Amino acid sequence: MSIFAIYTLLIGSLSFISAVSSISCKFNVKAKQALLNEGFHRNITYRIVFNSENDKDRWLYEDCMVSLEQTLPPGVFANPDELGELRRTHRLNAIPKNRVNVELPASQSQPSTVFVMGSVVQSKVSLWLPVHARYHHAKSGGGTQRNRIDPPRLFLRCADRRLELCARAPSASFLCNGSSRENCSWMLVPFLSLTDSLIWDVPVGNSDSYYMVAIGTAFVIFIGATHLLKAIHEYKLRARMKRTS
Numbered sequence: 001m002s003i004f005a006i007y008t009l010l011i012g013s014l015s016f017i018s019a020v021s022s023i024s025c026k027f028n029v030k031a032k033q034a035l036l037n038e039g040f041h042r043n044i045t046y047r048i049v050f051n052s053e054n055d056k057d058r059w060l061y062e063d064c065m066v067s068l069e070q071t072l073p074p075g076v077f078a079n080p081d082e083l084g085e086l087r088r089t090h091r092l093n094a095i096p097k098n099r100v101n102v103e104l105p106a107s108q109s110q111p112s113t114v115f116v117m118g119s120v121v122q123s124k125v126s127l128w129l130p131v132h133a134r135y136h137h138a139k140s141g142g143g144t145q146r147n148r149i150d151p152p153r154l155f156l157r158c159a160d161r162r163l164e165l166c167a168r169a170p171s172a173s174f175l176c177n178g179s180s181r182e183n184c185s186w187m188l189v190p191f192l193s194l195t196d197s198l199i200w201d202v203p204v205g206n207s208d209s210y211y212m213v214a215i216g217t218a219f220v221i222f223i224g225a226t227h228l229l230k231a232i233h234e235y236k237l238r239a240r241m242k243r244t245s
């Protein structure tokens with residue numbers, strides 16, 4: 001065999017090996033988010049679908065774990081105690097990424113991040129997250145304060161090593177699940193969001209009406225007190241007149 005033939009064989013087999021050992025892993029994921037309920041306590045729901053038309057890549061994600069990394073604006077929070085209770089009762093696997101102070105008003109809060117996790121079953125994952133609006137200080141004119149909840153980032157992790165076959169998959173390391181402090185490697189999976197960012201308008205008290213109420217109250221107290229003093233005075237006057245007559 002000539003050097004040239006060996007060379008050609010080598011290049012051929014190398015490209016064959018790399019073609020087999022790294023696949024593109026285009027998952028074609030679509031997700032829909034919604035904000036359910038009304039008032040100060042609401043429910044974000046996520047419906048995620050992997051490759052609906054094409055089943056041939058299903059082995060790559062079926063039974064794997066999805067983790068949504070949801071960032072919440074300062075005016076909205078997920079309660080760590082509530083999430084802990086939901087984890088203990090196996091109703092929801094969600095865990096805050098950072099410390100959350102549930103007492104702070106919106107103006108003194110930072111955005112926070114929550115991981116919401118679940119398994120891919122028949123190419124689908126349905127998740128939810130209970131969220132609460134923070135108290136907003138009253139402002140002149142009242143009205144509402146707009147909170148905008150952008151779509152989460154989506155990560156995938158399989159118990160076996162199948163995702164290592166994927167070529168140049170960007171990954172991150174964070175909690176394996178809500179019930180352990182251990183970190184795992186997660187693969188970032190881009191998805192098509194079929195819904196816009198969620199908008200939540202929270203009512204804000206009107207500070208103008210507080211002043212009106214305060215002035216009104218002071219006025220009523222003043223009138224009442226004057227009336228009372230006058231009555232006492234007249235009573236005393238009458239009593240004195242009775243004594244002198």
Ligand SMILES: *[C@@H]1O[C@H](CO)[C@@H](O)[C@H](O)[C@H]1NC(C)=O
Nearest residue numbers: 036043044045127128129130
């Ligand atoms: C949020 O919505 C999901 C899906 O409809 C439901 O399973 C869950 O119980 C709801 N959670 C709350 C707190 O309402």
Ligand SMILES: *[C@@H]1O[C@H](CO)[C@@H](O)[C@H](O)[C@H]1NC(C)=O
Nearest residue numbers: 172173174175181182183184
């Ligand atoms: C897990 O990763 C986070 C950063 O993503 C880091 O702060 C934490 O210390 C890690 N925990 C362990 C047990 O390695």
Ligand SMILES: *[C@@H]1O[C@H](CO)[C@@H](O)[C@H](O)[C@H]1NC(C)=O
Nearest residue numbers: 176177178179180182183184
């Ligand atoms: C959570 O992750 C840890 C570490 O990988 C694992 O040992 C444990 O079984 C997991 N727990 C659940 C409920 O998945």
